[in-house]
Amino acid sequence: MSESRQRSARTEWIQRFKQSEAYYLAAPVIGILALFLLGGAYAPSILTLPSIISLLSMAAILLCACMGQEMVMLIGGIDLSITPFLVLGAAWGGALSGGTTLGVLRSLLIVGSLSAVLGFISGITIVGLRIPAMVATLSVGRLVSSTYLAVTGGKPSGNLAPILKTIGTGSLFGIRYLLLIAIFLTVAMYFVLNKTRFGKSLFLIGTNLNAAELAGVKVARIRVLVYVAAALCSMLSGYLMVGFVGSIQNDMAAQYTMYSIAAVVVGGTSITGGRGTFTGSALGAVFIILLSNILSIVEMAEGYKMFIQGAVLMTILVLYSREKKLKQ
Amino acid sequence: MKKKSFRIQEGSALIALFLLIACIIVGGCSIDYFFASRYWINIFKNYTPVILITLSFAIAQIGGACDISVGAVASLVNVVIIFGFAEMGLPPWVCIIMGVTTGIVCGMLKGLIVTKLRLNALISTFAFSWLAQGLAMILIPNSEKFNAIMFVTKFYGKRIGGIPMSAFFVVFGLLIWFVYSNTRNGMQLYAVGQDKRRAYFTGIDCDKQQMIAFTLGGVYSALAGVALTGLLASGQSTYGDPLTTQAIASSAIGGVSLLGGSGNLFGAALGALLVGLMSQLVLGLVKTASMQPIVTHGMVLMCIVLPSAIQTIIRYRRKSYE
Numbered sequence: 068m069s070e071s072r073q074r075s076a077r078t079e080w081i082q083r084f085k086q087s088e089a090y091y092l093a094a095p096v097i098g099i100l101a102l103f104l105l106g107g108a109y110a111p112s113i114l115t116l117p118s119i120i121s122l123l124s125m126a127a128i129l130l131c132a133c134m135g136q137e138m139v140m141l142i143g144g145i146d147l148s149i150t151p152f153l154v155l156g157a158a159w160g161g162a163l164s165g166g167t168t169l170g171v172l173r174s175l176l177i178v179g180s181l182s183a184v185l186g187f188i189s190g191i192t193i194v195g196l197r198i199p200a201m202v203a204t205l206s207v208g209r210l211v212s213s214t215y216l217a218v219t220g221g222k223p224s225g226n227l228a229p230i231l232k233t234i235g236t237g238s239l240f241g242i243r244y245l246l247l248i249a250i251f252l253t254v255a256m257y258f259v260l261n262k263t264r265f266g267k268s269l270f271l272i273g274t275n276l277n278a279a280e281l282a283g284v285k286v287a288r289i290r291v292l293v294y295v296a297a298a299l300c301s302m303l304s305g306y307l308m309v310g311f312v313g314s315i316q317n318d319m320a321a322q323y324t325m326y327s328i329a330a331v332v333v334g335g336t337s338i339t340g341g342r343g344t345f346t347g348s349a350l351g352a353v354f355i356i357l358l359s360n361i362l363s364i365v366e367m368a369e370g371y372k373m374f375i376q377g378a379v380l381m382t383i384l385v386l387y388s389r390e391k392k393l394k395q
Numbered sequence: 396m397k398k399k400s401f402r403i404q405e406g407s408a409l410i411a412l413f414l415l416i417a418c419i420i421v422g423g424c425s426i427d428y429f430f431a432s433r434y435w436i437n438i439f440k441n442y443t444p445v446i447l448i449t450l451s452f453a454i455a456q457i458g459g460a461c462d463i464s465v466g467a468v469a470s471l472v473n474v475v476i477i478f479g480f481a482e483m484g485l486p487p488w489v490c491i492i493m494g495v496t497t498g499i500v501c502g503m504l505k506g507l508i509v510t511k512l513r514l515n516a517l518i519s520t521f522a523f524s525w526l527a528q529g530l531a532m533i534l535i536p537n538s539e540k541f542n543a544i545m546f547v548t549k550f551y552g553k554r555i556g557g558i559p560m561s562a563f564f565v566v567f568g569l570l571i572w573f574v575y576s577n578t579r580n581g582m583q584l585y586a587v588g589q590d591k592r593r594a595y596f597t598g599i600d601c602d603k604q605q606m607i608a609f610t611l612g613g614v615y616s617a618l619a620g621v622a623l624t625g626l627l628a629s630g631q632s633t634y635g636d637p638l639t640t641q642a643i644a645s646s647a648i649g650g651v652s653l654l655g656g657s658g659n660l661f662g663a664a665l666g667a668l669l670v671g672l673m674s675q676l677v678l679g680l681v682k683t684a685s686m687q688p689i690v691t692h693g694m695v696l697m698c699i700v701l702p703s704a705i706q707t708i709i710r711y712r713r714k715s716y717e
Contacts, residue, residue, distance in 0.1 A: 145517070147640075196703040199653035201461070201517075205640055206696040213688035220685060328521065338515045368536060370632070374529025380522040381508075390513040393595045 088344055091335025094387055095350035098333070098379075099357060106361040113361065122357060124245035128311060129326055129352040131248070131304035134256055135297030136327040137348045141260075141269045142293055143276075143340025144193065144200035148208025149301045149324040152182055155215055156305025158315050164228045171228045171306075178302060185211060186298025190291035204294075208324075227313065235310025245307060249349070256345040265289065273340025322359075329376075330355045333383055408650030408662035410702045415669045422676050436559040440552070442671030443561035444469065444626060446664050447619035448635070449642040449649070450568050451612040453663035456646060458608035459588035459655030460509050460516035463639055464501075464524035465616050467531070470635030472498045472620020474531040477630030480544045487546040494624070495617040501527060502613015509609065510602040524636065531632035544624065551625020564622050565664060568615055572660040575611065584608055588656030645670045648698045670695055 084090050107114040132149050139146040156178055163174035185207060192203040234244045260266035268289055271279040280286045304323075309315055334351030336343025358379060362372040422429045448465050455462035476494035479485045485493070505523055509516045553560040575581045580603075586594040587604045595601050619635075627634060643653075649666025651658030674691045681687050 192700060196700055196707055198699060198703055199647070202643060202647045202653060202699055206644060206692065206699055209640065209692045210689070210696055213692050217685035217689050325521065325525075328518070332518055338518050368533065370529050370532025370534075370536060372529070373525050373532060377522050377525025377529055380525065381519065384514050384519055384522060385512055388515060388518070390515065392513065393592060393601065 088335075088347075091344065091387070092347050092350065094335065094383055095333050095347060095354045098354045098383070099350065102354070102357050102361060106357070106364070109361075110364050113364065120243055120246060122360060123249065123353065124243045124311065125360070126349075126353040126356040127245040127249035127252075128304050128307045129323065129330060129356055130252060130349050131307055132301050132323055132327045133330050133348045133352050134252060134345070135300035136331050137256070137336060137343065137345050138269060138293045139200070139297050140273075140328075140331050140336050140338065141340055141343055142272045142290055144204075144290075144293075145328070145338075146204050146294070146297045146301075147201060147324055148189065148204040148211065148298070149327050150320050150322075151208040151212040151215070152185070152298050152301035153305040153308065153320045153323055155182065155211055156302035157309040157319065158215060158219060158305075160231070160302075160306045160309055164231070166228050168228060168230045171230055175306070179299060182298040182302040183295050186295040187291065189298070190294035193294065194287050194290045227309065227315075231306060231310035232313060233310075235307065235313065245311065248307070253345060253349045260345055265292075269293065270341055273337075273342070275341075326355050326359075327352075329380055332388070333380070335387070338388070408658065408665065410705075411649050411662060411665045411669055411698070414648075414698060414701075415665060415672065418669065418672050418676060422672070422679075426676075426679050432557060436554070436561075438671060438675055439559050439561045439565075440626060441675075442668065443564050444619045444622045444635075445638050445641055445645070445671060446565050446667040447568055447615050447622060448638050449645045449663050449667035450572070450660050451615035451619065452639070452642040453646040453649070453651045453658065453660050454572070454608050454615065455505075455516070455605075455612045456651050456653065456655060457588050457658060457660075458584045458605045459591060460520075460605060460609070461653065462505060462516060462520045462609070462612060463643070464505065464520040464527055465612065465619075465642060466635040466637065466639035467524040467527040468498060468501045468613070468616040468635075469619035469623055469638070470632055471501065471527045471531040472617050473623040473627065473635065474535045474630045474632050476547070476620065476624050477544065478534045481630075487544050490544065491547070491621060494620055495614075498617025498620055499610060499613040502610045502616065503606070505613070506606040506609030510605050524639070528632070528636055535630045535632050545628075547621065547624045548628045551622065561622060561625070564618055568618055569660060569664060571611065571614065575607075576659065580604060580607055585656050590656070641670060642667070644695050644699060648695070650702075669698065673698075 103114065112118055132153060136146050136149065159178045159181075160171070160174050163177060164170035189203045189207040192198045192207070193200050234248075237244055239247065258266075260269065268279065268284040271282065271284055272286055272289065276286060301323075305320070308320060312319060330351035331343070331348045332338060332351070333354055334343065334345075334347030334349070336348060358376060359372070362375060367375070419429075426434075428434055448469055451465040451469075452462055455465075472494040475497045476490045479490035479493050480487060501523075505520055508514055508519050508523065512519075551560055555563070576584075583594070583599045584604045584607070586597065586599055587601045591601050623635065624630075645667035646658070646663040647653060647666070648669060649658065649662035649664070651660075651663050651666075673694050677687050677691045677694070681690050
């Protein structure tokens with residue numbers, strides 16, 4: 068009797084743990100620790116402080132893009148236009164700035180409003196015309212990247228403003244600006260998602276659209292707004308990236324759409340919407356960047372790198388995001 | 396609810412047909428050699444892989460599972476065929492059988508992942524595409540190009556009674572769908588795609604139907620891989636994956652709903668052909684090279700948006716009458 072009660076208490080504890088936030092944060096944390104151990108065993112230089120800081124600042128770029136993806140995924144959509152907007156921000160941010168701080172602000176205004184309009188177009192397509200998010204963002208993204216290629220002629224040019232370089236590589240009291248930005252963004256997103264009306268309504272929309280509508284949430288307006296915000300986040304992360312890399316290349320962010328999805332999913336956000344934390348996604352971003360960095364350090368061929376990334380993602384999915392059985 | 400979604404799907408497939416006719420008229424008026432058989436043979440030769448990849452995407456989509464690894468799997472098949480020939484020195488037929496088997500096995504694996512492991516189809520096939528792409532790049536790194544099998548290239552370029560062999564690939568694929576969709580399994584697939592839960596309660600074996608759909612999707616990917624081998628005359632590991640995005644857009648144009656359970660593969664093939672013809676027309680008509688992709692992608696976006704826009708306008712007008 069007492070044994071069975073004990074067992075039921077234990078299973079209850081496990082159940083509660085499985086529903087808690089910590090359960091979903093555990094995956095990226097354990098993953099990061101495991102990667103550090105494995106990577107450290109191969110190349111101890113990974114474990115030194117400078118390399119960890121540089122890793123975290125690289126993750127900050129992905130984290131900025133992940134903010135948009137997180138919001139979109141919370142309402143049950145998906146954004147496949149991260150890379151085009153990121154490249155747009157990186158390339159035109161550099162080209163239009165003319166190398167001055169004032170120019171950067173001006174280009175931020177121009178490119179920002181352009182991205183907002185384009186994000187608005189994909190939002191309207193999804194919400195007003197009921198096109199699935201995947202198709203709409205994909206098509207808008209392809210349009211953006213081809214336009215960008217046509218305008219730059221495949222060879223982006225322009226002077227990089229010193230301020231972007233400072234943000235990308237400089238540091239304040241020994242802490243990288245990018246790291247500060249990452250911390251700021253994570254805290255800000257935490258507040259937006261958990262403390263504001265807007266953030267809370269995202270969860271409601273993701274859980275049940277009709278219920279949200281009936282509860283008085285302005286569903287259409289918020290959904291469009293989320294896609295605009297996603298476009299802006301990717302664009303901003305382009306500015307961070309161009310500062311970090313220091314030059315503009317066409318294929319600099321080819322993997323970022325996929326990385327952002329992987330990071331958000333690893334961080335425990337449900338792909339069907341309604342559940343997730345940005346803290347998880349931030350850890351997920353660190354995990355993904357760490358994985359790709361370690362695979363680069365090991366000097367693995369591109370094929371093996373991709374295969375291992377796929378296998379790791381699949382493992383995490385199998386462990387974490389199995390759906391419930393139909394038969395219960 | 397069901398009737399409404401059916402109407403939307405039918406309308407958009409019709410619009411794909413209408414747009415295709417419009418494209419043919421525009422092409423006929425502006426390009427002299429448009430109705431020459433060479434032009435069409437060329438179109439079929441170039442776009443058969445995309446059409447087959449679209450079919451592969453669409454059949455899983457009808458079953459309610461979004462499979463974004465179709466292009467990567469097609470590339471893997473292509474690479475396996477060329478690798479077997481050039482590296483292992485196997486006879487061409489064995490290579491092709493090996494490649495086709497790879498495609499089908501990939502389809503079955505995806506089916507198992509989605510049904511037995513119960514993972515979300517979109518994200519798990521996305522992981523699967525990394526696996527397939529990675530495997531292809533391990534076999535043939537992108538910087539290297541292996542010898543072609545002239546046998547396959549010749550076979551692919553052949554014509555039977557003036558009709559290019561590549562068109563037969565598509566016809567063969569559609570024939571499979573025609574037979575399958577008229578069986579009980581095909582009917583049940585639609586039910587699974589519309590609402591898996593309800594289908595389950597009606598007594599349909601959902602896992603089995605999705606498994607069949609994924610396996611057939613694997614067959615289409617394998618066909619696409621063979622077609623790619625014929626078209627490229629080499630093994631290129633990164634050629635297929637970008638085609639997936641085109642396949643998604645094409646099948647949306649062709650009336651296969653991304654919500655699952657509506658549309659058919661004829662519409663999807665039509666959509667893919669429309670996108671192919673459009674990009675070919677743009678190549679001929681727009682002279683500035685840098686403008687070509689913008690025009691193509693803009694037109695694809697318009698094609699996707701158009702049916703829904705018309706539907707929305709009709710709905711609003713009806714509402715205002717009532």
